[in-house]
Amino acid sequence: MDIKNNALAKTARAxxxxxxxxxxxxxxxxxxxxxxxxxxxxxxYILFAYKPMYGVWIAFTRFNPAQGIVGSPWVGLANxxxxxxxxxxxxxxxxxxxxxAASILFSIPSAVxxxxxxxxxxxxxxxxxxxTITYMPHFISLVVVCGIVADFVxxxxxxxxxxxxxxxxxxxxxxxxxxxxxxxxxSDLWQEVGWSSxxxxxxxxxxxxxxxxxxxxxxxxxxxxxxxxxxxxILPTVVIMLLLRLGAIMNVGFEKIILLYNPMIYDTxxxxxTYVYRAGLENFxxxxxxxVGLFNSVINFALxxxxxxxxxxxxxxxxx
Amino acid sequence: xxxxxVSRKVFVGTNTVFLVFLCxxxxxxLLYILFSSLSEPESLLMYTGVLYKxxxxxxxxxxxxxxxxxxxxxxxxTLFVLAVGLAVNLTLTAFGAFFLTRGNVMWxxxxxxxxxxxxxxxxxxxxxxxxxxxxxxxxSIWSLIFPTxxxxxxxxxxxxxxxxxxxxxxxxxxxxxASHLTMxxxxxMPLSLPTVSIxxxxxxxxxxxxxxxxxxxxxxxxxxxLQLVARQVLLxxxxxxxxxxxxxxxxxxxxxTIKYSVIVISTLPIxxxxxxxxxxxxKGVMVGAIKA
Numbered sequence: 165m166d167i168k169n170n171a172l173a174k175t176a177r178a179x180x181x182x183x184x185x186x187x188x189x190x191x192x193x194x195x196x197x198x199x200x201x202x203x204x205x206x207x208x209y210i211l212f213a214y215k216p217m218y219g220v221w222i223a224f225t226r227f228n229p230a231q232g233i234v235g236s237p238w239v240g241l242a243n244x245x246x247x248x249x250x251x252x253x254x255x256x257x258x259x260x261x262x263x264x265a266a267s268i269l270f271s272i273p274s275a276v277x278x279x280x281x282x283x284x285x286x287x288x289x290x291x292x293x294x295x296t297i298t299y300m301p302h303f304i305s306l307v308v309v310c311g312i313v314a315d316f317v318x319x320x321x322x323x324x325x326x327x328x329x330x331x332x333x334x335x336x337x338x339x340x341x342x343x344x345x346x347x348x349x350x351s352d353l354w355q356e357v358g359w360s361s362x363x364x365x366x367x368x369x370x371x372x373x374x375x376x377x378x379x380x381x382x383x384x385x386x387x388x389x390x391x392x393x394x395x396x397x398i399l400p401t402v403v404i405m406l407l408l409r410l411g412a413i414m415n416v417g418f419e420k421i422i423l424l425y426n427p428m429i430y431d432t433x434x435x436x437x438t439y440v441y442r443a444g445l446e447n448f449x450x451x452x453x454x455x456v457g458l459f460n461s462v463i464n465f466a467l468x469x470x471x472x473x474x475x476x477x478x479x480x481x482x483x484x
Numbered sequence: 485x486x487x488x489x490v491s492r493k494v495f496v497g498t499n500t501v502f503l504v505f506l507c508x509x510x511x512x513x514l515l516y517i518l519f520s521s522l523s524e525p526e527s528l529l530m531y532t533g534v535l536y537k538x539x540x541x542x543x544x545x546x547x548x549x550x551x552x553x554x555x556x557x558x559x560x561x562t563l564f565v566l567a568v569g570l571a572v573n574l575t576l577t578a579f580g581a582f583f584l585t586r587g588n589v590m591w592x593x594x595x596x597x598x599x600x601x602x603x604x605x606x607x608x609x610x611x612x613x614x615x616x617x618x619x620x621x622x623x624s625i626w627s628l629i630f631p632t633x634x635x636x637x638x639x640x641x642x643x644x645x646x647x648x649x650x651x652x653x654x655x656x657x658x659x660x661x662a663s664h665l666t667m668x669x670x671x672x673m674p675l676s677l678p679t680v681s682i683x684x685x686x687x688x689x690x691x692x693x694x695x696x697x698x699x700x701x702x703x704x705x706x707x708x709x710l711q712l713v714a715r716q717v718l719l720x721x722x723x724x725x726x727x728x729x730x731x732x733x734x735x736x737x738x739x740x741t742i743k744y745s746v747i748v749i750s751t752l753p754i755x756x757x758x759x760x761x762x763x764x765x766x767k768g769v770m771v772g773a774i775k776a
Contacts, residue, residue, distance in 0.1 A: 191590035197664050205580040212631045213602040219611025297507040303758045305693045307711045311718025362769050444610045457608025465605045
């Protein structure tokens, strides 16, 4: 015991004494193999996260890949001002916020509702079956889901076949701007509602059973139990999920939109990230695209910071 | 307990009916695709109304889809990315998580900050694109592996899993003179198997679904992963090479059923495996939600 204490005291002294250089040298001598393990990890972050951050410089140039970042002509804020002045700006902001908000508005309440309904099922086997089936679309890849959607809403697709039974005329839904958001939301619900209900179901199961017993003794009916015990019980989870979604409100399902949209419906479907993609990789206006991307990143940064601080305050749960 | 009231019975009945209906709505699109893929192309094209079973029976579209070289190469590329990519993901993520859970390391806090900061801010698409290109990864299948080697969310989940391993077990290994690598692979990883399996599932599903990076980095179509091939067939309607050679006038019909069979071929494997893995996935959601 004494020996061990002595050794500890020695290490403590070694760490406390000496200047920064000395401490760093000691630390390196002791931990060099750990730093060796961290090296590839750091390399990854430098190459694929920090080097692109340095690349935001592109936003302030008329970038030409042949000349490189430093060699390209510096244009100051010109890329930003031309974006803010263009008619795209208002449209992109509106679509981004609208699609995000609509998707949050539909997805969270329906997932909560589904969790409540599954929770009311007495038969374990039936509940399990419902879960297995409603989780299933989550495992179909996005490309295939979008392929299915595009096929179903096409002129001779399933949706039109069903509508024809009621005498409706066939419509090419993906070519009409007013249908894009509904298509986006409905397919999203089909794919994700079951899966997103898991977390609420877990929260419901976690509620103390004694609360229900007490309520039953007090004569509270089923509905009142749901209103006064279940819903308040899962409220923290709902709020956290809501905050996380709000923090990411500028990141709409960009891959899904790229897969589904077309020039005829840009009016309602084009969002900031799809515009960044088109401006940069289809029209090769790299400076403009990087500027719009940077604008988006900065707003995101602020939003994530806010939502995370709120989460932390509310529940001592946070992103990190 | 009192006998269920009438209103309770009505509720239970309605709830059951609703949930059955929900299951039907979820499943029907998938069944419709399966039926269509097995139907005779000509009759499907003429048919109006809802399908309850295949119209006739034909495997012609599957025969054509299977003989499409890109579908095969796509499958192979996806399997390659899954195997190699997962190995890279797991190794690097475990390295990071291991480093972050060691005690008494001077530069640990600053390095943790460097890592976490990337969750808040990123350079955006264009700088990312040129970074990958400058590294010589353009038109290389490694562009699907290295740029996505670590997902910081997953790294944090893994760190939490590693941190839960009791210190006493690590100490006894230290006394036995275990090196860091032995410690990680022989002690910590086996003791955090639930976390490791969740990592495999998360990274695996991400690789299986990925198409965007492939679409911007891979020029040669024979290097494409399955999802990008599926996009070409399903969303850019490029079935001409598979439908070619059909009897004049029936190309349109056959290309429709080819689409359906491509959906089945590229989705069935995962839907067959999924019910067996469901348990782990569900656990993963919880762990991710609690730990993140």
